[in-house]
Amino acid sequence: MTDPALSESLTDARERLAAALRTASRPDDDARLLAVSKTKPAAMIREAWQLGQREFGENYVQEALDKQAELADLSDIVWHFIGPLQSNKSRTVAEHFAWIHSVDRERLARRLDAQRPASLPPLNVCLQVNISDETSKSGVTLAELPALADAVHALPNLRLRGLMAIPAPGVDPREQRRPFARLREALESLRTRHPEAPLDTLSMGMSDDMEAAVMEGATLVRLGTAIFGARQRP
Numbered sequence: 001m002t003d004p005a006l007s008e009s010l011t012d013a014r015e016r017l018a019a020a021l022r023t024a025s026r027p028d029d030d031a032r033l034l035a036v037s038k039t040k041p042a043a044m045i046r047e048a049w050q051l052g053q054r055e056f057g058e059n060y061v062q063e064a065l066d067k068q069a070e071l072a073d074l075s076d077i078v079w080h081f082i083g084p085l086q087s088n089k090s091r092t093v094a095e096h097f098a099w100i101h102s103v104d105r106e107r108l109a110r111r112l113d114a115q116r117p118a119s120l121p122p123l124n125v126c127l128q129v130n131i132s133d134e135t136s137k138s139g140v141t142l143a144e145l146p147a148l149a150d151a152v153h154a155l156p157n158l159r160l161r162g163l164m165a166i167p168a169p170g171v172d173p174r175e176q177r178r179p180f181a182r183l184r185e186a187l188e189s190l191r192t193r194h195p196e197a198p199l200d201t202l203s204m205g206m207s208d209d210m211e212a213a214v215m216e217g218a219t220l221v222r223l224g225t226a227i228f229g230a231r232q233r234p
């Protein structure tokens with residue numbers, strides 16, 4: 001049984017994305033929704049799956065493992081790890097996810113590469129860039145990005161797919177676009193540096209700023225609240 005509220009909010013989110021792509025004069029399949037399901041029960045993920053959503057983002061390792069076990073029958077679900085990751089928990093992500101968006105240091109990348117099971121395809125990696133908040137601890141700086149990209153690109157069990165950022169919240173839409181533009185430019189430079197890497201992903205835009213992100217070329221928008229409703233603390 002599908003919850004009418006979830007069905008409506010997912011439809012609204014799809015329409016928002018479609019409208020943003022039209023406004024940006026981009027093809028309608030140029031960006032997709034990542035449903036951020038942290039703190040939400042497995043039953044809600046199953047409902048979203050029944051409504052056609054396939055890609056889900058989780059932030060907490062143990063919570064994600066529990067939900068993955070409950071949803072093991074959904075064989076085509078694609079799990080993305082999007083939260084900060086302590087190195088001592090890297091194995092779980094290497095073994096249980098298709099994507100990670102939060103690689104911000106070489107040591108973590110090396111562990112993920114070493115721990116990725118040979119039976120699985122390479123782990124898709126976005127490097128998290130600290131684009132607007134110099135005081136934040138998460139994310140590599142733009143200055144350090146080329147060296148980290150070189151290191152990740154050389155690791156055989158990782159696929160360097162693109163960049164992720166969580167800019168400081170901006171109120172005015174023009175102001176919101178600025179950090180997203182910087183992330184797009186950073187991806188363009190990496191493409192020139194590594195023309196053979198599959199650098200096709202700009203993971204940017206959340207419930208409050210997805211339109212600005214799509215204007216600047218987001219290919220994966222990470223929506224939590226807009227799809228699943230407000231979160232309680234876990």
Ligand SMILES: *Cc1c(COP(=O)(O)O)cnc(C)c1O
Nearest residue numbers: 036082206207222223224225226
């Ligand atoms: C929680 C989270 C989101 C979703 O945020 P909403 O504002 O609820 O859409 C997106 N990206 C990351 C990295 C998150 O941690």
